[in-house]
Amino acid sequence: MSRVIELYDFLHTIPELGFEEHKTAAFLAGELQKAGFTVTERVGDTTGVIGVYDSGIDGPTLALRADIDALGHMIDGNLCAMHTCGHDAHSAMVLSAAEELIKTGSVQKGKLKIIFQPAEELGTGAPAMIKAGAIADVDIILGAHLRPIEELTIKQSTPALYHAASQRLKGLFHGVPAHGARPHLGVNVIDAAVAAITAVNAIHLNPNESYSIKATRFTCDSGVTNAIPAEASVIWDVRSELNSTMEKLIEKAKAAIEAGAATVGATVEVTNYQGIPAAEYSDEMVDLLAEAITAAYGAGGLHAPVKTAGGEDFHFYSKEKPSIKAGYFGLGCDLMPGLHHPDMKFNKDSLEKGKEIFLYAAKKILQG
Numbered sequence: 415m416s417r418v419i420e421l422y423d424f425l426h427t428i429p430e431l432g433f434e435e436h437k438t439a440a441f442l443a444g445e446l447q448k449a450g451f452t453v454t455e456r457v458g459d460t461t462g463v464i465g466v467y468d469s470g471i472d473g474p475t476l477a478l479r480a481d482i483d484a485l486g487h488m489i490d491g492n493l494c495a496m497h498t499c500g501h502d503a504h505s506a507m508v509l510s511a512a513e514e515l516i517k518t519g520s521v522q523k524g525k526l527k528i529i530f531q532p533a534e535e536l537g538t539g540a541p542a543m544i545k546a547g548a549i550a551d552v553d554i555i556l557g558a559h560l561r562p563i564e565e566l567t568i569k570q571s572t573p574a575l576y577h578a579a580s581q582r583l584k585g586l587f588h589g590v591p592a593h594g595a596r597p598h599l600g601v602n603v604i605d606a607a608v609a610a611i612t613a614v615n616a617i618h619l620n621p622n623e624s625y626s627i628k629a630t631r632f633t634c635d636s637g638v639t640n641a642i643p644a645e646a647s648v649i650w651d652v653r654s655e656l657n658s659t660m661e662k663l664i665e666k667a668k669a670a671i672e673a674g675a676a677t678v679g680a681t682v683e684v685t686n687y688q689g690i691p692a693a694e695y696s697d698e699m700v701d702l703l704a705e706a707i708t709a710a711y712g713a714g715g716l717h718a719p720v721k722t723a724g725g726e727d728f729h730f731y732s733k734e735k736p737s738i739k740a741g742y743f744g745l746g747c748d749l750m751p752g753l754h755h756p757d758m759k760f761n762k763d764s765l766e767k768g769k770e771i772f773l774y775a776a777k778k779i780l781q782g
């Protein structure tokens with residue numbers, strides 16, 4: 415059996431939730447150590463693992479990043495950790511490529527850094543790694559994800575998978591309570607929130623920029639129905655293909671929410687949370703990954719860039735360090751019925767191709 419499939423098969427048996435990947439992290443750290451990497455465990459006091467192999471010769475620092483967490487699914491009323499997003503596959507591809515790079519003496523200049531990142535599904539794993547300094551010395555970072563069969567078959571991969579930016583906005587409205595018989599003495603936050611929702615719905619950006627913004631939760635209950643309520647909260651889910659569109663959208667939404675609240679004399683505190691930036695790739699890395707895919711499959715296997723409305727916290731790395739050259743490929747693997755589905759299955763033969771793509775790109779960057 416090939417090494418990548420052997421690694422996958424083992425990791426698949428120990429799925430763990432975000433920031434609880436203790437067995438997974440211990441296994442990955444042990445294998446990196448055996449392969450000759452200098453390993454740091456509990457990066458930033460999390461379950462993150464980093465392995466570094468320094469050639470001792472001047473050159474770029476290349477990071478290969480794999481996420482390591484599983485998802486929590488309710489099965490027969492019990493919360494079960496399951497690898498239904500393929501992060502076990504990502505870790506197996508990156509680890510097997512890392513081992514082979516050392517074994518074949520391919521790190522001839524610069525440094526190879528392996529980042530096993532926890533908690534991608536929570537969207538907070540990458541920020542935790544960044545905070546711990548994981549990418550301070552990194553010049554290039556590469557990652558990958560399995561793709562569902564609707565996007566790619568096992569015969570192809572894409573050199574650029576473009577995830578959208580997503581963000582939640584919360585408006586906490588403050589009014590003035592009053593008796594229901596004397597509404598003129600109060601400020602009704604339901605009126606304020608409705609005015610804000612309507613104002614947000616009237617935002618228009620260039621329709622050529624793909625985006626959406628909509629209220630997804632409205633909470634207001636003062637406990638009684640014969641009084642003017644004075645506290646309410648509204649959450650908006652915001653999506654956009656580009657980070658620049660997201661910035662415009664958030665700015666306009668904040669202004670609209672404040673203006674809406676002001677129409678009835680209420681105040682509002684607006685906060686952003688649970689944001690994930692959109693993909694931004696280096697052209698050089700997209701070209702290199704295209705070359706790697708062509709080498710792995712032949713010309714027929716190179717698929718055009720793919721856009722997805724899904725998010726990936728990998729994009730914090732280039733957002734927080736714009737000088738980093740980021741690349742991220744989507745691996746065709748006949749995945750069905752879909753990611754995050756409790757019955758998710760894919761063809762494991764694809765893992766060999768994923769490993770080859772990482773290997774090819776890393777050799778181009780680190781060979782003398």
Ligand SMILES: [Zn+2]
Nearest residue numbers: 499535753754
């Ligand atoms: Zn996922």
Ligand SMILES: [Zn+2]
Nearest residue numbers: 499500501559
């Ligand atoms: Zn995933």
